[in-house]
Amino acid sequence: NTIDHATGIGTGVLGDSKQFETSLQSGKYVMKDTTRGKGIETYTAKNRSTLPGTLMSDSDNNWTDGAAVDAHAYAQQVYDYYKDVHNRNSYDNKGALIRSTVHYGNNYNNAFWNGSQMVYGDGDGSTFISLSGGLDVVAHELTHAVTEKTAGLVYQYESGALNESLSDIFGAMIDDDDWLMGEDIYTPGTNGDALRSLEDPTEYGDPDHYSNRYTGSQDNGGVHINSGINNKAAYLLAEGGTHHGVTVNGIGRQDTAKIYYHALTHYLTPYSNFSAMRQAAVHSATDLFGANSPQVAAVNAAYSAVGVN
Numbered sequence: 001n002t003i004d005h006a007t008g009i010g011t012g013v014l015g016d017s018k019q020f021e022t023s024l025q026s027g028k029y030v031m032k033d034t035t036r037g038k039g040i041e042t043y044t045a046k047n048r049s050t051l052p053g054t055l056m057s058d059s060d061n062n063w064t065d066g067a068a069v070d071a072h073a074y075a076q077q078v079y080d081y082y083k084d085v086h087n088r089n090s091y092d093n094k095g096a097l098i099r100s101t102v103h104y105g106n107n108y109n110n111a112f113w114n115g116s117q118m119v120y121g122d123g124d125g126s127t128f129i130s131l132s133g134g135l136d137v138v139a140h141e142l143t144h145a146v147t148e149k150t151a152g153l154v155y156q157y158e159s160g161a162l163n164e165s166l167s168d169i170f171g172a173m174i175d176d177d178d179w180l181m182g183e184d185i186y187t188p189g190t191n192g193d194a195l196r197s198l199e200d201p202t203e204y205g206d207p208d209h210y211s212n213r214y215t216g217s218q219d220n221g222g223v224h225i226n227s228g229i230n231n232k233a234a235y236l237l238a239e240g241g242t243h244h245g246v247t248v249n250g251i252g253r254q255d256t257a258k259i260y261y262h263a264l265t266h267y268l269t270p271y272s273n274f275s276a277m278r279q280a281a282v283h284s285a286t287d288l289f290g291a292n293s294p295q296v297a298a299v300n301a302a303y304s305a306v307g308v309n
């Protein structure tokens with residue numbers, strides 16, 4: 001009925017005011033958006049680790065829990081990106097309910113997709129602040145769900161690094177004011193730093209060329225490390241540049257996002273490696289823009305520039 005959905009207003013982690021969809025339930029406003037797919041819900045774990053915890057509620061629809069405000073508002077923004085830009089209805093393309101829990105654990109320095117929902121810690125206040133305060137973080141986590149429902153890239157070694165890279169790529173496409181990951185919620189005492197950089201992965205110790213890939217077993221075989229190689233390729237594809245003597249003529253963020261989304265939903269498979277990623281991106285650019293397009297040429301150049309054949 002008409003009062004089913006309402007517009008909440010609140011302050012985010014960084015003190016920014018925003019509006020978002022809520023609904024009225026048994027006389028209280030709750031963080032449940034009934035207007036997108038089968039819904040978007042935000043819960044609090046109250047600093048314990050039981051999931052999903054308690055649905056966020058408020059008496060007057062003016063919200064002061066910054067972590068919940070951002071988790072809820074950014075989940076809506078990421079839903080809208082996939083719907084409006086890629087015509088995808090939630091992470092399963094069937095309007096799956098999107099659930100987030102904030103205030104997970106105690107001073108928990110991480111955020112993750114647990115296979116069913118998004119989970120955000122509050123950080124310890126010096127390494128991280130509440131991680132849902134990063135739009136790129138929310139997009140990163142929700143993209144893990146998209147990947148699971150599409151290519152199903154196994155979370156280890158090269159397929160896992162591609163899984164990670166695609167989450168970073170769409171994080172950067174949605175939080176599109178830079179090519180950094182986590183800059184808004186990492187080390188509040190230090191400006192301008194981040195967890196990872198797609199522009200220059202080596203800035204945070206990650207490789208930007210296949211010859212420098214990590215071959216050990218830590219981090220599930222380097223999934224958050226070797227992601228830098230594909231992240232660099234995506235950055236070069238969008239922005240252009242010369243890397244290891246190879247020049248790429250950039251095609252912009254929009255066409256780059258279309259190529260990766262097409263690859264994710266049409267060509268990548270659970271055990272795709274970096275070489276298969278190059279082929280999937282070439283096939284996708286060919287499908288979308290034609291075999292002799294500048295986009296296809298740029299894809300080939302970008303992967304050659306990072307040493308992937």
Ligand SMILES: CC(C)[C@H](Cc1cn(Cc2ccc(C(=O)O)cc2)nn1)C(=O)N[C@@H](CCCCN)C(=O)O
Pocket residue numbers: 109110111112113127131137140141164181182195224
């Ligand atoms: C999305 C991003 C903000 C988040 C960042 C992150 C956080 N951590 C733990 C961590 C903790 C402390 C520090 C430090 O510098 O002291 C750095 C990293 N490692 N990565 C991240 O990358 N989380 C992983 C969590 C993976 C959990 C296992 N599936 C992911 O979603 O891939």
Ligand SMILES: [Zn+2]
Pocket residue numbers: 140144164167
């Ligand atoms: Zn990830």
